[in-house]
Amino acid sequence: MPDRTPADPGPADAVPADAVPADAVPADAVPADAVPADAVPADAVPADAGRSGAGAAGGPVTITDSGAKIVATVLLPGCEPGEALAAFTDPVVLARWWRGELTADLVAGGRYTVSFPKIPARMAGEVVSYAPGRSLEFSWAWEGEDEPPSTVTVRADAADAEGSTVLTVEHGPHGADETGRKAHDLHWEGWEYFLPRLSAALSG
Numbered sequence: 001m002p003d004r005t006p007a008d009p010g011p012a013d014a015v016p017a018d019a020v021p022a023d024a025v026p027a028d029a030v031p032a033d034a035v036p037a038d039a040v041p042a043d044a045v046p047a048d049a050g051r052s053g054a055g056a057a058g059g060p061v062t063i064t065d066s067g068a069k070i071v072a073t074v075l076l077p078g079c080e081p082g083e084a085l086a087a088f089t090d091p092v093v094l095a096r097w098w099r100g101e102l103t104a105d106l107v108a109g110g111r112y113t114v115s116f117p118k119i120p121a122r123m124a125g126e127v128v129s130y131a132p133g134r135s136l137e138f139s140w141a142w143e144g145e146d147e148p149p150s151t152v153t154v155r156a157d158a159a160d161a162e163g164s165t166v167l168t169v170e171h172g173p174h175g176a177d178e179t180g181r182k183a184h185d186l187h188w189e190g191w192e193y194f195l196p197r198l199s200a201a202l203s204g
Contacts, residue, residue: 059196069172072191076165081156084165097201106130112138197203
């Protein structure tokens with residue numbers, strides 16, 4: 001998800017009181033449908049935390065640390081692996097949960113960008129690998145921001161329950177220095193906020 005997290009992207013009255021969780025987005029943030037995945041307070045979650053939460057109409061979302069990477073998983077009942085991966089490859093599906101505009105050339109070396117005109121901001125990455133219906137890996141960088149380079153790997157695996165999928169998102173690596181810890185916390189909070197929206201979009 002992008003390289004820009006504006007300090008004061010919009011007026012305080014731009015967001016309805018119940019638009020987003022009170023601890024997920026600061027009071028002066030942009031509307032909930034315009035917030036990129038890592039536009040959240042850097043200090044909201046400790047680096048060694050582990051959490052799980054409901055994925056709205058879908059299954060639980062679990063986020064942990066694995067070495068220098070964040071690993072998030074969500075169970076998607078009644079969703080085939082190909083449908084689950086479409087959340088990151090189909091512009092229409094991605095817009096339903098991430099509220100961004102996807103432009104992707106799904107071949108190794110192809111561009112992978114998600115634009116958020118309301119902020120404005122853009123995540124500009126590159127496809128590392130793509131296996132249709134199975135996995136996608138892309139680099140992650142917000143344009144105009146001095147953020148350490150990182151990579152997102154998405155895997156869609158058939159679950160034990162027929163017609164269901166376990167979607168796994170790995171994001172990293174994150175360094176042990178202050179810059180790396182800040183990026184880790186921003187990414188963690190972003191996935192924690194947006195994966196339940198993804199689950200609801202695919203299960204609804």
